[in-house]
Amino acid sequence: xxxxxxxxxxxxxxxxxxxxxxxxxxxxxxxxxxxxxxxxxxxxxxxxxxxxxxxxxxxxxxxxxxxxxxxxxxxxxxxxxxxxxxxxxxxxxxxxxxxxxxxxxxxxxxxxxxxxxxxxxxxxxxxxxxxxxxxxxxxxxxxxxxxxxxxxxxxxxxxxxxxxxxxxxxxxxxxxxxxxxxxxxxxxxxxxxxxxxxxxxxxxxxxxxxxxxxxxxxxxxxxxxxxxxxxxxxxxxxxxxxxxxxxxxxxxxxxxxxxxxxxxxxxxxxxxxxxxxxxxxxxxxxxxxxxxxxxxxxxxxxxxxxxxxxxxxxxxxxxxxxxxxxxxxxxxxxxxxxxxxxxxxxxxxxxxxxxxxxxxxxxxxxxxxxxxxxxxxxxxxxxxxxxxxxxxxxxxxxxxxxxxxxxxxxxxxxxxxxxxxxxxxxxxxxxxxxxxxxxxxxxxxxxxxxxxxxxxx
Numbered sequence: 001x002x003x004x005x006x007x008x009x010x011x012x013x014x015x016x017x018x019x020x021x022x023x024x025x026x027x028x029x030x031x032x033x034x035x036x037x038x039x040x041x042x043x044x045x046x047x048x049x050x051x052x053x054x055x056x057x058x059x060x061x062x063x064x065x066x067x068x069x070x071x072x073x074x075x076x077x078x079x080x081x082x083x084x085x086x087x088x089x090x091x092x093x094x095x096x097x098x099x100x101x102x103x104x105x106x107x108x109x110x111x112x113x114x115x116x117x118x119x120x121x122x123x124x125x126x127x128x129x130x131x132x133x134x135x136x137x138x139x140x141x142x143x144x145x146x147x148x149x150x151x152x153x154x155x156x157x158x159x160x161x162x163x164x165x166x167x168x169x170x171x172x173x174x175x176x177x178x179x180x181x182x183x184x185x186x187x188x189x190x191x192x193x194x195x196x197x198x199x200x201x202x203x204x205x206x207x208x209x210x211x212x213x214x215x216x217x218x219x220x221x222x223x224x225x226x227x228x229x230x231x232x233x234x235x236x237x238x239x240x241x242x243x244x245x246x247x248x249x250x251x252x253x254x255x256x257x258x259x260x261x262x263x264x265x266x267x268x269x270x271x272x273x274x275x276x277x278x279x280x281x282x283x284x285x286x287x288x289x290x291x292x293x294x295x296x297x298x299x300x301x302x303x304x305x306x307x308x309x310x311x312x313x314x315x316x317x318x319x320x321x322x323x324x325x326x327x328x329x330x331x332x333x334x335x336x337x338x339x340x341x342x343x344x345x346x347x348x349x350x351x352x353x354x355x356x357x358x359x360x361x362x363x364x365x366x367x368x369x370x371x372x373x374x375x376x377x378x379x380x381x382x383x384x385x386x387x388x389x390x391x392x393x394x395x396x397x398x399x400x401x402x403x404x405x406x407x408x409x410x411x412x413x414x415x416x417x418x419x420x421x422x423x424x425x426x427x428x429x430x431x432x433x434x435x436x437x438x439x440x441x442x443x444x445x446x447x448x449x450x451x452x453x454x455x456x457x
């Protein structure tokens with residue numbers, strides 16, 4: 001367990017807390033505040049659109065990759081400067097959300113909520129890039145495990161913690177406290193080191209080629225040609241780099257990213273209705289077993305996954321996670337055959353959360369190993385968006401499946417949905433040597449304030 005005492009791993013615990021803190025404050029906690037003060041239900045529904053920022057963060061991830069922030073970049077470096085700027089946006093947005101009256105200034109509250117959500121999504125992009133660049137591949141699973149731990153602790157603080165506080169103080173005070181807690185992440189950023197990796201080589205090569213082409217063929221002014229080169233490298237460069245690097249394996253990799261969590265996400269949509277409506281458990285029983293006990297089981301699974309990846313390699317644990325995720329869905333089929341029993345529920349939830357935590361850590365570590373140092377933020381933002389979108393889309397049909405066939409059949413189908421991920425992992429494992437040869441090198445370093453010299457034509 002020495003791995004979990006490394007400074008990089010400890011730092012990701014606090015950065016995970018910083019990433020998780022704003023999430024519920026613009027979602028369920030905000031919805032509770034709005035309902036508590038009498039905002040109309042239809043209006044509360046519109047606030048859910050704030051969550052779109054997390055789904056489309058890949059659109060501005062190229063800016064986080066390529067743009068140096070004035071002054072801040074010189075003081076803190078690329079990754080830390082972007083994290084600090086995002087944290088400033090989160091704290092500012094939460095402060096003004098605390099001071100705005102939801103009833104008389106609903107639109108203003110929504111704008112400050114948008115600032116928090118946008119800044120939070122930007123922070124996610126920058127922290128993901130920092131995590132990937134700060135340590136070698138073998139540590140990525142451990143970094144992911146502590147990040148998830150910190151993130152989930154923050155969800156407890158901003159979710160249940162905020163609701164408990166609201167019973168004894170005003171919502172304004174609650175949001176001010178949450179704004180103050182952003183300082184946990186800010187202090188962390190100030191004391192940690194900036195990654196020393198080459199952010200510029202591949203992107204600079206692409207930018208120069210486009211700039212020269214635009215100048216010679218289109219006779220554009222040099223500043224315009226230079227901007228076109230920068231823009232193309234920022235937007236198209238990450239995708240061009242990935243496709244050229246992995247060639248015929250790129251499609252299989254992207255499909256695996258898209259299907260790896262389908263089984264888990266699709267099943268999760270119908271979990272609570274299954275517990276409450278079909279099995280007849282009380283809300284208290286479901287809350288204690290799935291939210292509190294399940295929370296710790298997920299953390300244990302994440303920590304165990306981090307150790308196993310260090311011991312056996314990421315692809316073996318990726319395969320184990322895919323198999324276990326599909327297999328544990330079948331436990332819910334058995335659960336549906338018997339009368340409700342809290343102990344049995346706890347056993348099934350434990351197995352499900354342990355496998356889910358381990359699989360998630362392995363997936364994050366694997367995706368992190370495939371990003372290029374020149375496009376870390378953009379490529380990982382693409383992966384993170386892709387790995388949840390298909391599952392969420394198919395999860396929307398889960399109620400229809402349950403209504404037409406029943407819960408046992410639904411859980412069986414969700415388990416079968418995990419088979420393509422198992423097959424794809426086996427396919428990529430059979431080409432492990434080629435993947436290793438194509439993997440981007442992240443060990444190359446540069447001085448903090450230097451960039452590679454531009455190549456002469």
